[in-house]
Amino acid sequence: MTSVAPPRPSAVRAPDVAPRRGLGRRLTRFAPLVPALLLLLVFFAGPMLWSVYTAFTNLALTGSSTVSFVGVDNFTRLIHDPSFLHSLWLTLVFVVGSAVIGQNTLGLLIALLLRGRSRLARSVVTGLVIAAWAVPETVAGFCWYAFLYRTGSLNELLGHLGLSQNWLYTTPMLAVILANVWRGTAFSMLVYSAALSEVPPDLIEAAAMDGASAWQRLRHITLPLIRRAIVSNLMLITLQTLAAFGLIYVMTGGGPGTASQTTPLYMYQQSFKFYQLGYGTAMALVLLAVGALFSAIYLRLIRLEDR
């Protein structure tokens, strides 16, 4: 496009298009991609590449200008840091408990139960589930904080049974897992409702005629047919849950002690409270690597259709 073309009569233009089919034309075609590329490079890829470098330095926000290269020290420190290993374990518990088991199963269950129900039932249930999803993270945190607190609504209900306790102290992980199931189930529910709507009903009716029980129909017909949706959903919710911060931070702050300090919270503490940016970045890289791995698996699974 930058070539200086001499003015010419429009009749000559048509044959002139042919030579432009090459690089120039391709550049013109993809020009609208430039803003997106710039934004992603400067504010996304750039910091991440830079973090690869930072993770090998002792950069700290304490004002000292001497940043020296410390090699793999940050990573050796990571694998010998019991707090980090503990946080990784809690992250695993959080992801498996709230996403893989909680949101995934509950989302599928709700989608299955809502199939063929009345309009009213569908809109009430999906409305409530989506409301929990739509509420901002901090507000969701407050709702659950108040719900589970020693004098909160849940204990008000359980008090009659003698089960009243401060759930945020006795079982902080269970508390944040439940809150995250509440908050994130909508996504799985929507994915599964869409997938189930594409399962041909006559297939299921035929199986019912042949005497297949509801469980058999689910196990041998419905689940295999929505297999792809299940795998996609598992990958996506794992990615969404892996780096969850706000909900846990508002509810427990990682406590009591470090009882609910997942890796993102530990990373936050090290980077922004103790100003160990180099160390924090090493942790960020570990999280990014895990995220990248799941993202790559997800891409292999969905395969772009336009080939």
Added chain:
Amino acid sequence: MTDLTAARRGTSRVVTYLVLAIIAVAFLLPFAWLVLASVQPGAALSADMSWTFSAANFQDVLTVDTIFRPMLNSVLISGGTALLTVLVAVLAAYPLSRYQSRFGRSFLYIILFSTGLPITAVMVPVYAMYSRINLIDSIPGTIAFMSASSLPFAAWMMKNFMDGVPISLEEAAWTDGAGWFQSLHRIVLPLMVPGLTVVFIFTFVLQWGNFFVPFILLLSPEKQPASVTIYTFFSQYGQVAYGQLAAFSILYTAPVVVFYSALSRVLGGAFSLTGAVKG
């Protein structure tokens, strides 16, 4: 159909509705405190019912410092992010949707790959970079990063919406010598207003609730959006005014509710966001 199966059908229907009712109540309960506490004077954390209701909590938080400025900041930050994201995503979606090429496809893969990366982890290096180039505590800087982080998903949705506009409509324009910009501006965009609205609202709502990014990047209270000030409001004082916190939460959540209902109207009743996601 025999009587037996009919009876069994009936029982399973009852069980189904029972389970659905339990699920609905379970999802409703955590909201209970929020609503009750907001209308009761001197509310504590408990949801005990005293039958006195007042709007005092709402009146107390309706001040410039508590709610108006943070909400205005939220509108500015989320609105700016949504606008920038939609603009850049539309431009990026056009070649991705219209031309088949290896380059376009690899870009699409990169975009999809980036949607999966944990933003929380990206924040540490972004903070380090921003503190070096003096973009900490800058609203435009925050908007830029938020747009970059919401761009991959927005571009992906946008491409899927644009795929729905038949290319044959444009071919006539192309033979008349229209460039890509005219074709996009005159033909494609007017036909995908619902898609644009969905991407805008989706980005806006997501960033309206975003806590971590502004929490890290914006330091002065007069620049922080409601998602952050609501947290400081909650943790700052020893004696938290829970009634006011609940009122604040409701006012802060209200725009999201409005936008979600708008979204479901745009999408024609059924909330089919996943239709755009599925690809």
